[in-house]
Amino acid sequence: MARFQTWVGVALAGALSVSLAGCSSTGGKRAEDARKAAAAQGRAAVNTPRWTFAMITHSGDGDTFWDIVQSGAKQAAVKDNINFLYSHDAEAQQQAQLVDAAVDKKVDGIIVTLAKPDALKAAVARAEKAGIPVITVNSGSAESKAFGALTHVGQDETVAGEAVGEELAKRGRKKALCVLHEQGNVGHEQRCAGVAKTFGGTVENLYVNGTNMPDVQSAIGAKLQADKSIDAVVTLGAPYADTAVKAKADAGSTAEVDTFDLNAKVAAELKDGTLGFAVDQQPYLQGYQAVDLLWLYKYNSDVLGGGRPVLTGPQIVTGDQAAALEEYTKRGTR
Secondary structure, three states: OHHHHHHHHHHHHHHHHHHHHOOOOOHHHHHHHHHHHHHOOOOOOOOOOOOEEEEEEOOOOOOHHHHHHHHHHHHHHHHOOOEEEEEEOOOHHHHHHHHHHHHHOOOOEEEEOOOOHHHHHHHHHHHHHOOOOEEEEOOOHHHHOOOOOOOEEEOOHHHHHHHHHHHHHHOOOOEEEEEEOOOOOHHHHHHHHHHHHHHOOEEEEEEOOOOOHHHHHHHHHHHHHHOOOOOEEEEOOHHHHHHHHHHHHHHOOOOEEEEEOOOHHHHHHHHOOOOOEEEEOOHHHHHHHHHHHHHHHHHHOOOOOOOOOEEOOOEEEEHHHHHHHHHHHHOOOO
16 A cells, blocks of 8 residues: 555656646756657656666667667666667777767766677776766676676676577587677677587587678578588577578578577567577667666666676577567567
8 A cells, every 4th residue: 555655646746747847947848758758658657857868889770689679778768757868889989989979968877788898998987987877788798897887787698608509409409600790799709609618519600791681691501501511500689590591591401590689580480490499688678677777776876786797688489489479579579
């Protein structure tokens, strides 16, 4: 009953503040904020100040994985009354400049990926010096604490790779091709190294240009044609799984295609047996938790993780489980 009364009080306070906004000089801004919340299919569940949080990632254009991360972040931002800003650049130096720009804007919190940590170190340090709390997300768990971030939200990439190696061994595979679509990404290297650690078979890395899908398909196909002993292809992102399937067909290969990450296409191909399994790191949860944890820190000085990463994966998803997740992938939350 006490909790119910508390939330009723919050709701009434929120309604009263909206009512009073019409008589104040800031009424127009508050009305606009309310319209944005409605457009996001939600409303603020708190009456804390409207802080601004910036998320800066290493995503390239058109990567559906980051659409899911943003979906979670935006939903949490609506709930927490946060003005959410998102920017991205696949080039590490440009990503660092986006972090610097967020610092110059004097945002209230920063969420950043550390796919290429050395390039981001100075920018993160500048944010810390400016008194802006930072949470790292998705990549860079090993560097996050050393860089001064409050915590890291994501999966441990080595552990995720080890899970894949174990699953491949269970399936009786002997030689795996690990396809890295972003050179210099430490998380990708850790995934493939993790696969090699627990697999027991042979793992060969193949570096491809992830921004050019025809080239990715050609490179995988050529490798499968040249080496018929490859009986498993592991891609490190959902958009590349279907490309690997096409390359497999071109090469006349019988290799099983497996992938990191989940989207609607991957779920459908798991369900019909085109793919063997996927490793889900729950990107929606990464975005949602990062925003929520920054809000908790601003509101109550809470820090989750105790200096260790807050893990969102890995979860091995097979065809049997994909059917239950398919509706969530279609709405863009898994």
